[in-house]
Amino acid sequence: MKKPLIVQKFGGTSVGSVENIQKVAKHIIEAKDDGNQVLVVVSAMAGETNRLVDLAQQIDSVPNARELDVLLSAGEQISMALLAMTLNKLGYAARSLTGGQAKIVTDEKHNNATIEDIDTQGIRTLLDQEQIVIVAGFQGVNRNGDITTLGRGGSDTTAVTLAGYLGARECQIFTDVDGIYTCDPKIVHQAKKLSTIDFLSMEEMAKRGAKVLHLPSVKYAQKHNVPLRVLSTFKNSSKGSFVTGQQAPDGICGIALQDEMQLIEIDSTLIASLLAQCHMLGIAIWNTIESKNTTQFVVKYADYIKLKLTLSEKEHTASLVNLITVVGSMKEVSEDKIRAILSENGVKIIFYTLNIRSFTVAIRPEEVDKVANILHDIYIDSAVVIER
Structure with a gap:
């Protein structure tokens, strides 16, 4: 055999x-x-x-x-x-x-x-x-x-x-590390290791910046039902975390972090040509925020370096930001609550976005540790972590 x-x-x-x-x-x-x-x-x-x-x-x-x-x-x-x-x-x-x-x-x-x-x-x-x-x-x-x-x-x-x-x-x-955690344990020391996590939640975590697995690998594993386990090279006793299951249960599965992002603001009339340029260069747009006369968009800093020559005089402002995303079912997530709590802690939200599986806030890079711990305390430490 x-x-x-x-x-x-x-x-x-x-x-x-x-x-x-x-x-x-x-x-x-x-x-x-x-x-x-x-x-x-x-x-x-x-x-x-x-x-x-x-x-x-x-x-x-x-x-x-x-x-x-x-x-x-x-x-x-x-x-x-x-x-x-x-x-x-x-x-x-x-x-x-x-x-x-x-x-x-x-x-x-x-x-x-x-x-x-x-x-x-x-x-x-x-x-x-x-x-x-x-x-x-x-x-x-x-x-x-x-x-x-x-x-x-x-x-x-x-x-x-x-x-x-x-x-x-x-x-x-x-x-x-010995598995998949609810947040980067180097930043949130109370982060919890997941024994299992479903493919949909893992994909959203990877999409929003969690570095434990490359996003295309999660998509492929989900599509072809490849049994996937994350383990530590240095801890022989750990069984790690198993990625399996096609259904995402209710609840929050984790907090994902994405650093070294660039927030760029340009005249709204120029956004179409710039998006075409990004497509040609293979640059992913993470977020787009429309206002009356200008458009803000977010790319990785390394991609911003590629774009600088194209932007030239079109660029109004550019600044480094970090993105922090609450991942899971948004039924229990209140954007007003998050804004209020972060404001009480002296954190300025540069912008935020909400969709069916995630809530993202953009903040100054120096506030990452504080915000990650605040959100983890609200949605992970005080709640039941979702696992299959």
Whole structure:
């Protein structure tokens, strides 16, 4: 009988040093010794992608997108080779593959590509030969053979998509935290770990800035019903958090944070052409606020750098903001209550938006810790956290 397949993904902190890579190898060997086929996806070592981006920007503040992908793809290749060396030395046959060697085909969009297809025949052959297959995350090739990358956090999407194509029993995402929390525990010390969370709530958390999972990976897992678990590389006893279920129950599931955002105000008559420019550059608009003569919109700061030349004299004002979002059923959320409580605590809300699954406030970056703890206290600590 064919052995079940486990896909394991290890993030940058997990492979951030030779010592940590040896810890990663133990997780892989444990899964292999339990009678599974094992496919591993790795990120670049912690800080490596930022180092490579910095090198590129020393040459050009807005680097050529194709060449930037060629450069950034090197980070994951370092990790995969070191891990394969470690496993082979420990007596376990392992083979590393780049995105191109793994036959991961993407669209043409450099720096933020989407996986379109994976030819898994070569991977299946290696797995059937009892080899541990290690794939570089975050990358693929387009149909012209050019290297592409999937955007920050894209290794999650590589792992989940491979798990779906290969019919894995489970896709395990290993990080430096032991699961999915109701908020970033580094900011909200009372944040609670969720044993389970449904796909819809997890998607909204990821969409609103929670960095534990890459948004496209959650969407793919939901669409193809890929069993998804978030675990810690450094806590062997933890079962982590399981993402499952297609129905979102009532209640609040968490507080999501998004930093380094830029709020830009321009003349309303110019917004249509600017939105077209954003579409051409692949820049996501997070929020748009209309007023009488001007329009405000929010983009990531890195995208704002790309837009600066286009904005030129069109730009009225630009300022850094952070977004904090209450995620879950909005039945119990009162925008008047949130505004009143934050005002009482001396917090100025720059703007807010409300939809069926989230309430977002934009604030000054220096107020993030205070606001996150206030909202967590209101909607998490004083209520029952939703879990399936």
